[in-house]
Amino acid sequence: MIDTDVEIRPAVPSDAESVLAFWRESAEGTSISDDVDGVRRLLDRDPEALILAVDGDRIVGSVIAGWDGWRASLYRLAVLPSYRRRGLSKALLKAAEDRFAALGGRRADAMVLEANERAHRAWETAGYERQEQWRRWVKPFSG
Ligand SMILES: CC(C)(COP(=O)(O)OP(=O)(O)OC[C@H]1O[C@@H](n2cnc3c(N)ncnc32)[C@H](O)[C@@H]1OP(=O)(O)O)[C@@H](O)C(=O)NCCC(=O)NCCS
Numbered sequence: 001m002i003d004t005d006v007e008i009r010p011a012v013p014s015d016a017e018s019v020l021a022f023w024r025e026s027a028e029g030t031s032i033s034d035d036v037d038g039v040r041r042l043l044d045r046d047p048e049a050l051i052l053a054v055d056g057d058r059i060v061g062s063v064i065a066g067w068d069g070w071r072a073s074l075y076r077l078a079v080l081p082s083y084r085r086r087g088l089s090k091a092l093l094k095a096a097e098d099r100f101a102a103l104g105g106r107r108a109d110a111m112v113l114e115a116n117e118r119a120h121r122a123w124e125t126a127g128y129e130r131q132e133q134w135r136r137w138v139k140p141f142s143g
Contacts, residue, residue, distance in 0.1 A: 005055055005056070006053050006054070006055050006060060006061075006083075006088065006091075007053070007054050007055075008051060008052070008053050008091055008092065008095045009051070009052055009054060010047065010048045010049075010050065010051060010052070011039075011043060011050035011051070011052050011062075012043070012047075013039075013040050013043050013044075015039075015050075015052065015059070016036045016039040016040055016043075017036060018059050019039055019050070019052070019059060019062065020034060020035070020036065020039065022059040022060075022062060022078070022080070023062070023076065023078060025080065025081075026061075026062075026078040026079060026080050026081065027062075027076055027078035028078070028113060028116055028119065029113055031075070031076075032140060042064070042066075046066070046067065048065075048099060049064055049065055049066050049067070050062065050063075050064050050065075050076075051063050051064070051065055051092060051095050051096055051099070053079070053083075053088050053091065053092055055083070058080075059080075060079065060080040060083045060088065061078065061079040061080065061083065061088045061089070061091075061092050062076050062077070062078050062092070063075070063076060063077045063078075063089075063092040063093065063095075063096050064076045065095070065096035065099050065100060065108075067099070067100060067103050067105055071105075071109060072100040072103075072105035072106075072107065072108045072109065073108070073109050073110070074093070074096055074108055074109065074110040075110070075111075077089055077092060077093065077110070077119070077122070079092075089122050089126070090125070090126060093126045096108065108128075110123060110128060111136060112130075
C-alpha cells in the first residue's frame with residue numbers, strides 16, 4: 001500500500017528542474033522533450049498533465065497523463081528506486097486514469113520498451129494489454 005506521507009499532486013512549472021533530475025535517476029529511456037523548456041511547455045499547454053508523487057519536497061514518482069481531446073496517452077511512469085514495490089505506480093496510474101475519465105477519455109495508451117520486462121509486469125498488473133500489431137513511426141523536427 002502507498003505510504004501515507006506520499007502525496008499525489010500535479011506538477012507546477014517550478015518543479016521542472018527537479019522533475020528532470022528525478023527522471024535521470026528513475027525513468028527508463030529519454031525523450032526529445034527532456035529539458036526545462038520541454039517540461040514547461042507541457043505544463044503551459046496542460047497544467048494538470050504531469051502527475052507527481054512527492055514525499056515532502058522530494059519527487060518519488062511521476063506519470064504524464066496527456067489528453068489532447070482524442071487520445072489519452074501515458075508517458076514517464078517512474079518511481080524512485082527506493083520507493084518501488086509499495087504500490088506507487090498503481091496510485092499514479094489510478095490518478096491518471098481518473099483524470100482521463102473525468103475528461104471523457106475512453107482508453108489509455110502507453111509506449112513501453114520491449115526489453116523493459118519489469119515495466120511489462122507493472123502495466124499488466126494495472127490492467128493494460130500489449131498489442132502486437134503496432135510499431136512507432138517518428139520524424140524529428142530539425143532547427
Ligand atoms: C515500473 C515501475 C514504474 C513500477 O513502479 P512500482 O511503484 O515499483 O510498482 P508498484 O509497486 O505499483 O507495483 C505494481 C505491480 O507491478 C508489478 N511489479 C512492479 N515491479 C516489479 C518487479 N520488480 N518485479 C515483478 N513485478 C513487478 C507487480 O505485479 C506489482 O504489484 P505487487 O507489488 O502487488 O506484486 C518502476 O519499477 C520504475 O520506475 N521502473 C523504471 C522506470 C520504468 O521502467 N518505467 C516504465 C516505463 S514504460
